[in-house]
Amino acid sequence: MQMAKLCFSLLLLLQLCMQPAASHSTVKFLPGFQGPLPFELETGYVGVGESEEAQLFYYFVKSDKNPKEDPLLLWLTGGPGCSAFSGLAYEIGPVNFNTVEYNGSLPTLRLNPYSWTKEASILFVDSPVGTGFSYARTPHASQTGDFKQVHHLDQFLRKWLMDHPEFISNPFYVGGDSYSGITVPALVQRISNENEEDIKPLINLQGYILGNPRTDMVVEQNSQIPFAHGMGLISNELYESLKITCGGEYVNVDPNNKDCLNDIQTFSKLTSGVEKSHILEPHCQFFSPKPRASSHNRRSLNVNEQSQEFLNPEPTFPPIGCRSYGYLLARYWDNDHNVRKALHIRQGSKGEWIRCNYDLPYTHEIGNSFSYHVSLSTKGYRSLIYSGDHDMIIPFLGTEAWIKSLNYSIVDDWRPWILHSQVAGYTRTYSNQMTYATVKGGGHTAPEYRPAECYAMFQRWINHDPL
DSSP: OHHHHHHHHHHHHHHHHHSOSEEEEEEOOOTTSOSSOSSOEEEEEEEESGGGOEEEEEEEEOOSSOTTTSOEEEEEOOTTTBOHHHIIIIISSSEEEOOOOOOSSOOOEEEOTTOGGGTSEEEEEOOSTTSTTOEESSTGGGOEEHHHHHHHHHHHHHHHHHHOGGGTTSOEEEEEETTHHHHHHHHHHHHHHHHHTTOSSOOOEEEEEEESOOSBHHHHHHTHHHHHHHTTSSOHHHHHHHHHHHTTOOSSOOTTOHHHHHHHHHHHHHHTTSOTTOTTSOOOOOSSSOOOOOGGGOSTTOOOTTTTOOOOSSOOOOOTTSHHHHHHHHHHHHTOHHHHHHHTOOTTSOSSOOSBOTTOOEEOOOSBOHHHHHHHHHTTOEEEEEEETTOSSSOHHHHHHHHHHTOOOEEEEEEEEEETTEEEEEEEEETTSEEEEEETTOOSSHHHHOHHHHHHHHHHHHTTOOO
16 A cells, blocks of 8 residues: 555656656636636746756736736735735735635636736746745745745746747836835845846846735834834833833843733733734734744744745635625635646645645745845836735834835925825835835735725836836
8 A cells, every 4th residue: 555655756756757847827717706717817937946856836917908018017015925816816916716605615706807907917836845836846846935935936027928028028027015126126236246247038028016015024024112102002101112122122021021921011011902913904814833933033022924824634614794704715725626627737746735834844034125125226226115004914114124224305295195085095206216105005915905095005106107
């Protein structure tokens, strides 16, 4: 029996090794979506790394408008380890789940009227390797980190463009949210450098987009306490005491500073029942045990972006009013045999699909991405940085702090931006072609919470119009 299992495993491995390094297929129907897809969807793999032992899976959706000329956007999801499917189905892609009570049948999909693919063609990539449907052919290839992910993505993009030469001349942008604030600027810098070195194909790089981005963890976690005070989550007295006892430093606290540690403990207790990704939403911890803190977030405030989905072999449903209820639907949908067949997932390449894989062997090598923003600013690339203003994981205060420290002059000062005669947020533009915007009522992944507003923001910015 053991010998039979071993032979079967070796056969699967042999099949995977013999598969092509790059492949793509057109998807015209998706299980759970009624009728043919009214947009052009392609899925596939691109082999990267030494001997192409890492296979990155992607979803590519052509622009609804004019794919021959519209911008091409490479979109990354945070984590690290969260599938690009999150961006496609919950944020800026053409479909959403129908969030109805699960009855054992396949979850269903509907069109997203605020998909960013109305304005641009988008490549959603499962990166780093081990995320979503991406996989490694060898144990060594599964070891990844910030620099390796950037290297793989650069390889992915150039190989994909060589295979799709009709998009080489399109205006190109890189975008992402959350932890992608670390990797996106590094990737943009690498692409820019290689363009200057005349490495083919030359990419028509125009800029980048970041939502609630991780940039400098210390700055951003230090901003959580003034954010909580401004939102009325802690008292004036505690806030004043924290400022005095901690001196404004709430992350790297001297272990001998007992007064500061006591105040931080009080702060943590007061905010423990608040959903950090959006402070107005229900706090739904529905898997057990509690998520382990990732290494890059093990700090005094103990805030991490894993608060909504915990790993458990037997998931149990949260109340249907919780946003995380919708996340669990993806787990059932993506693990359905017919769905995998429709997406052209390679047989034997992946076990169970999970939305966010926090067990990746990942090395956090870029302490902060501020220096990349400095460099890219000097090169004149456009950038859109936006913050959902109810996000406590990476509060807008922290993002505004590092943008201010770039020290560029203000071209268009702080003002509201409007949608349907209502304030949708506030914005400011700088002389380095950076646009900053808040999204009123937005959470940690702002388009998920305010899709109409974020689509309007993207539409105006990508077309070089003021917000």
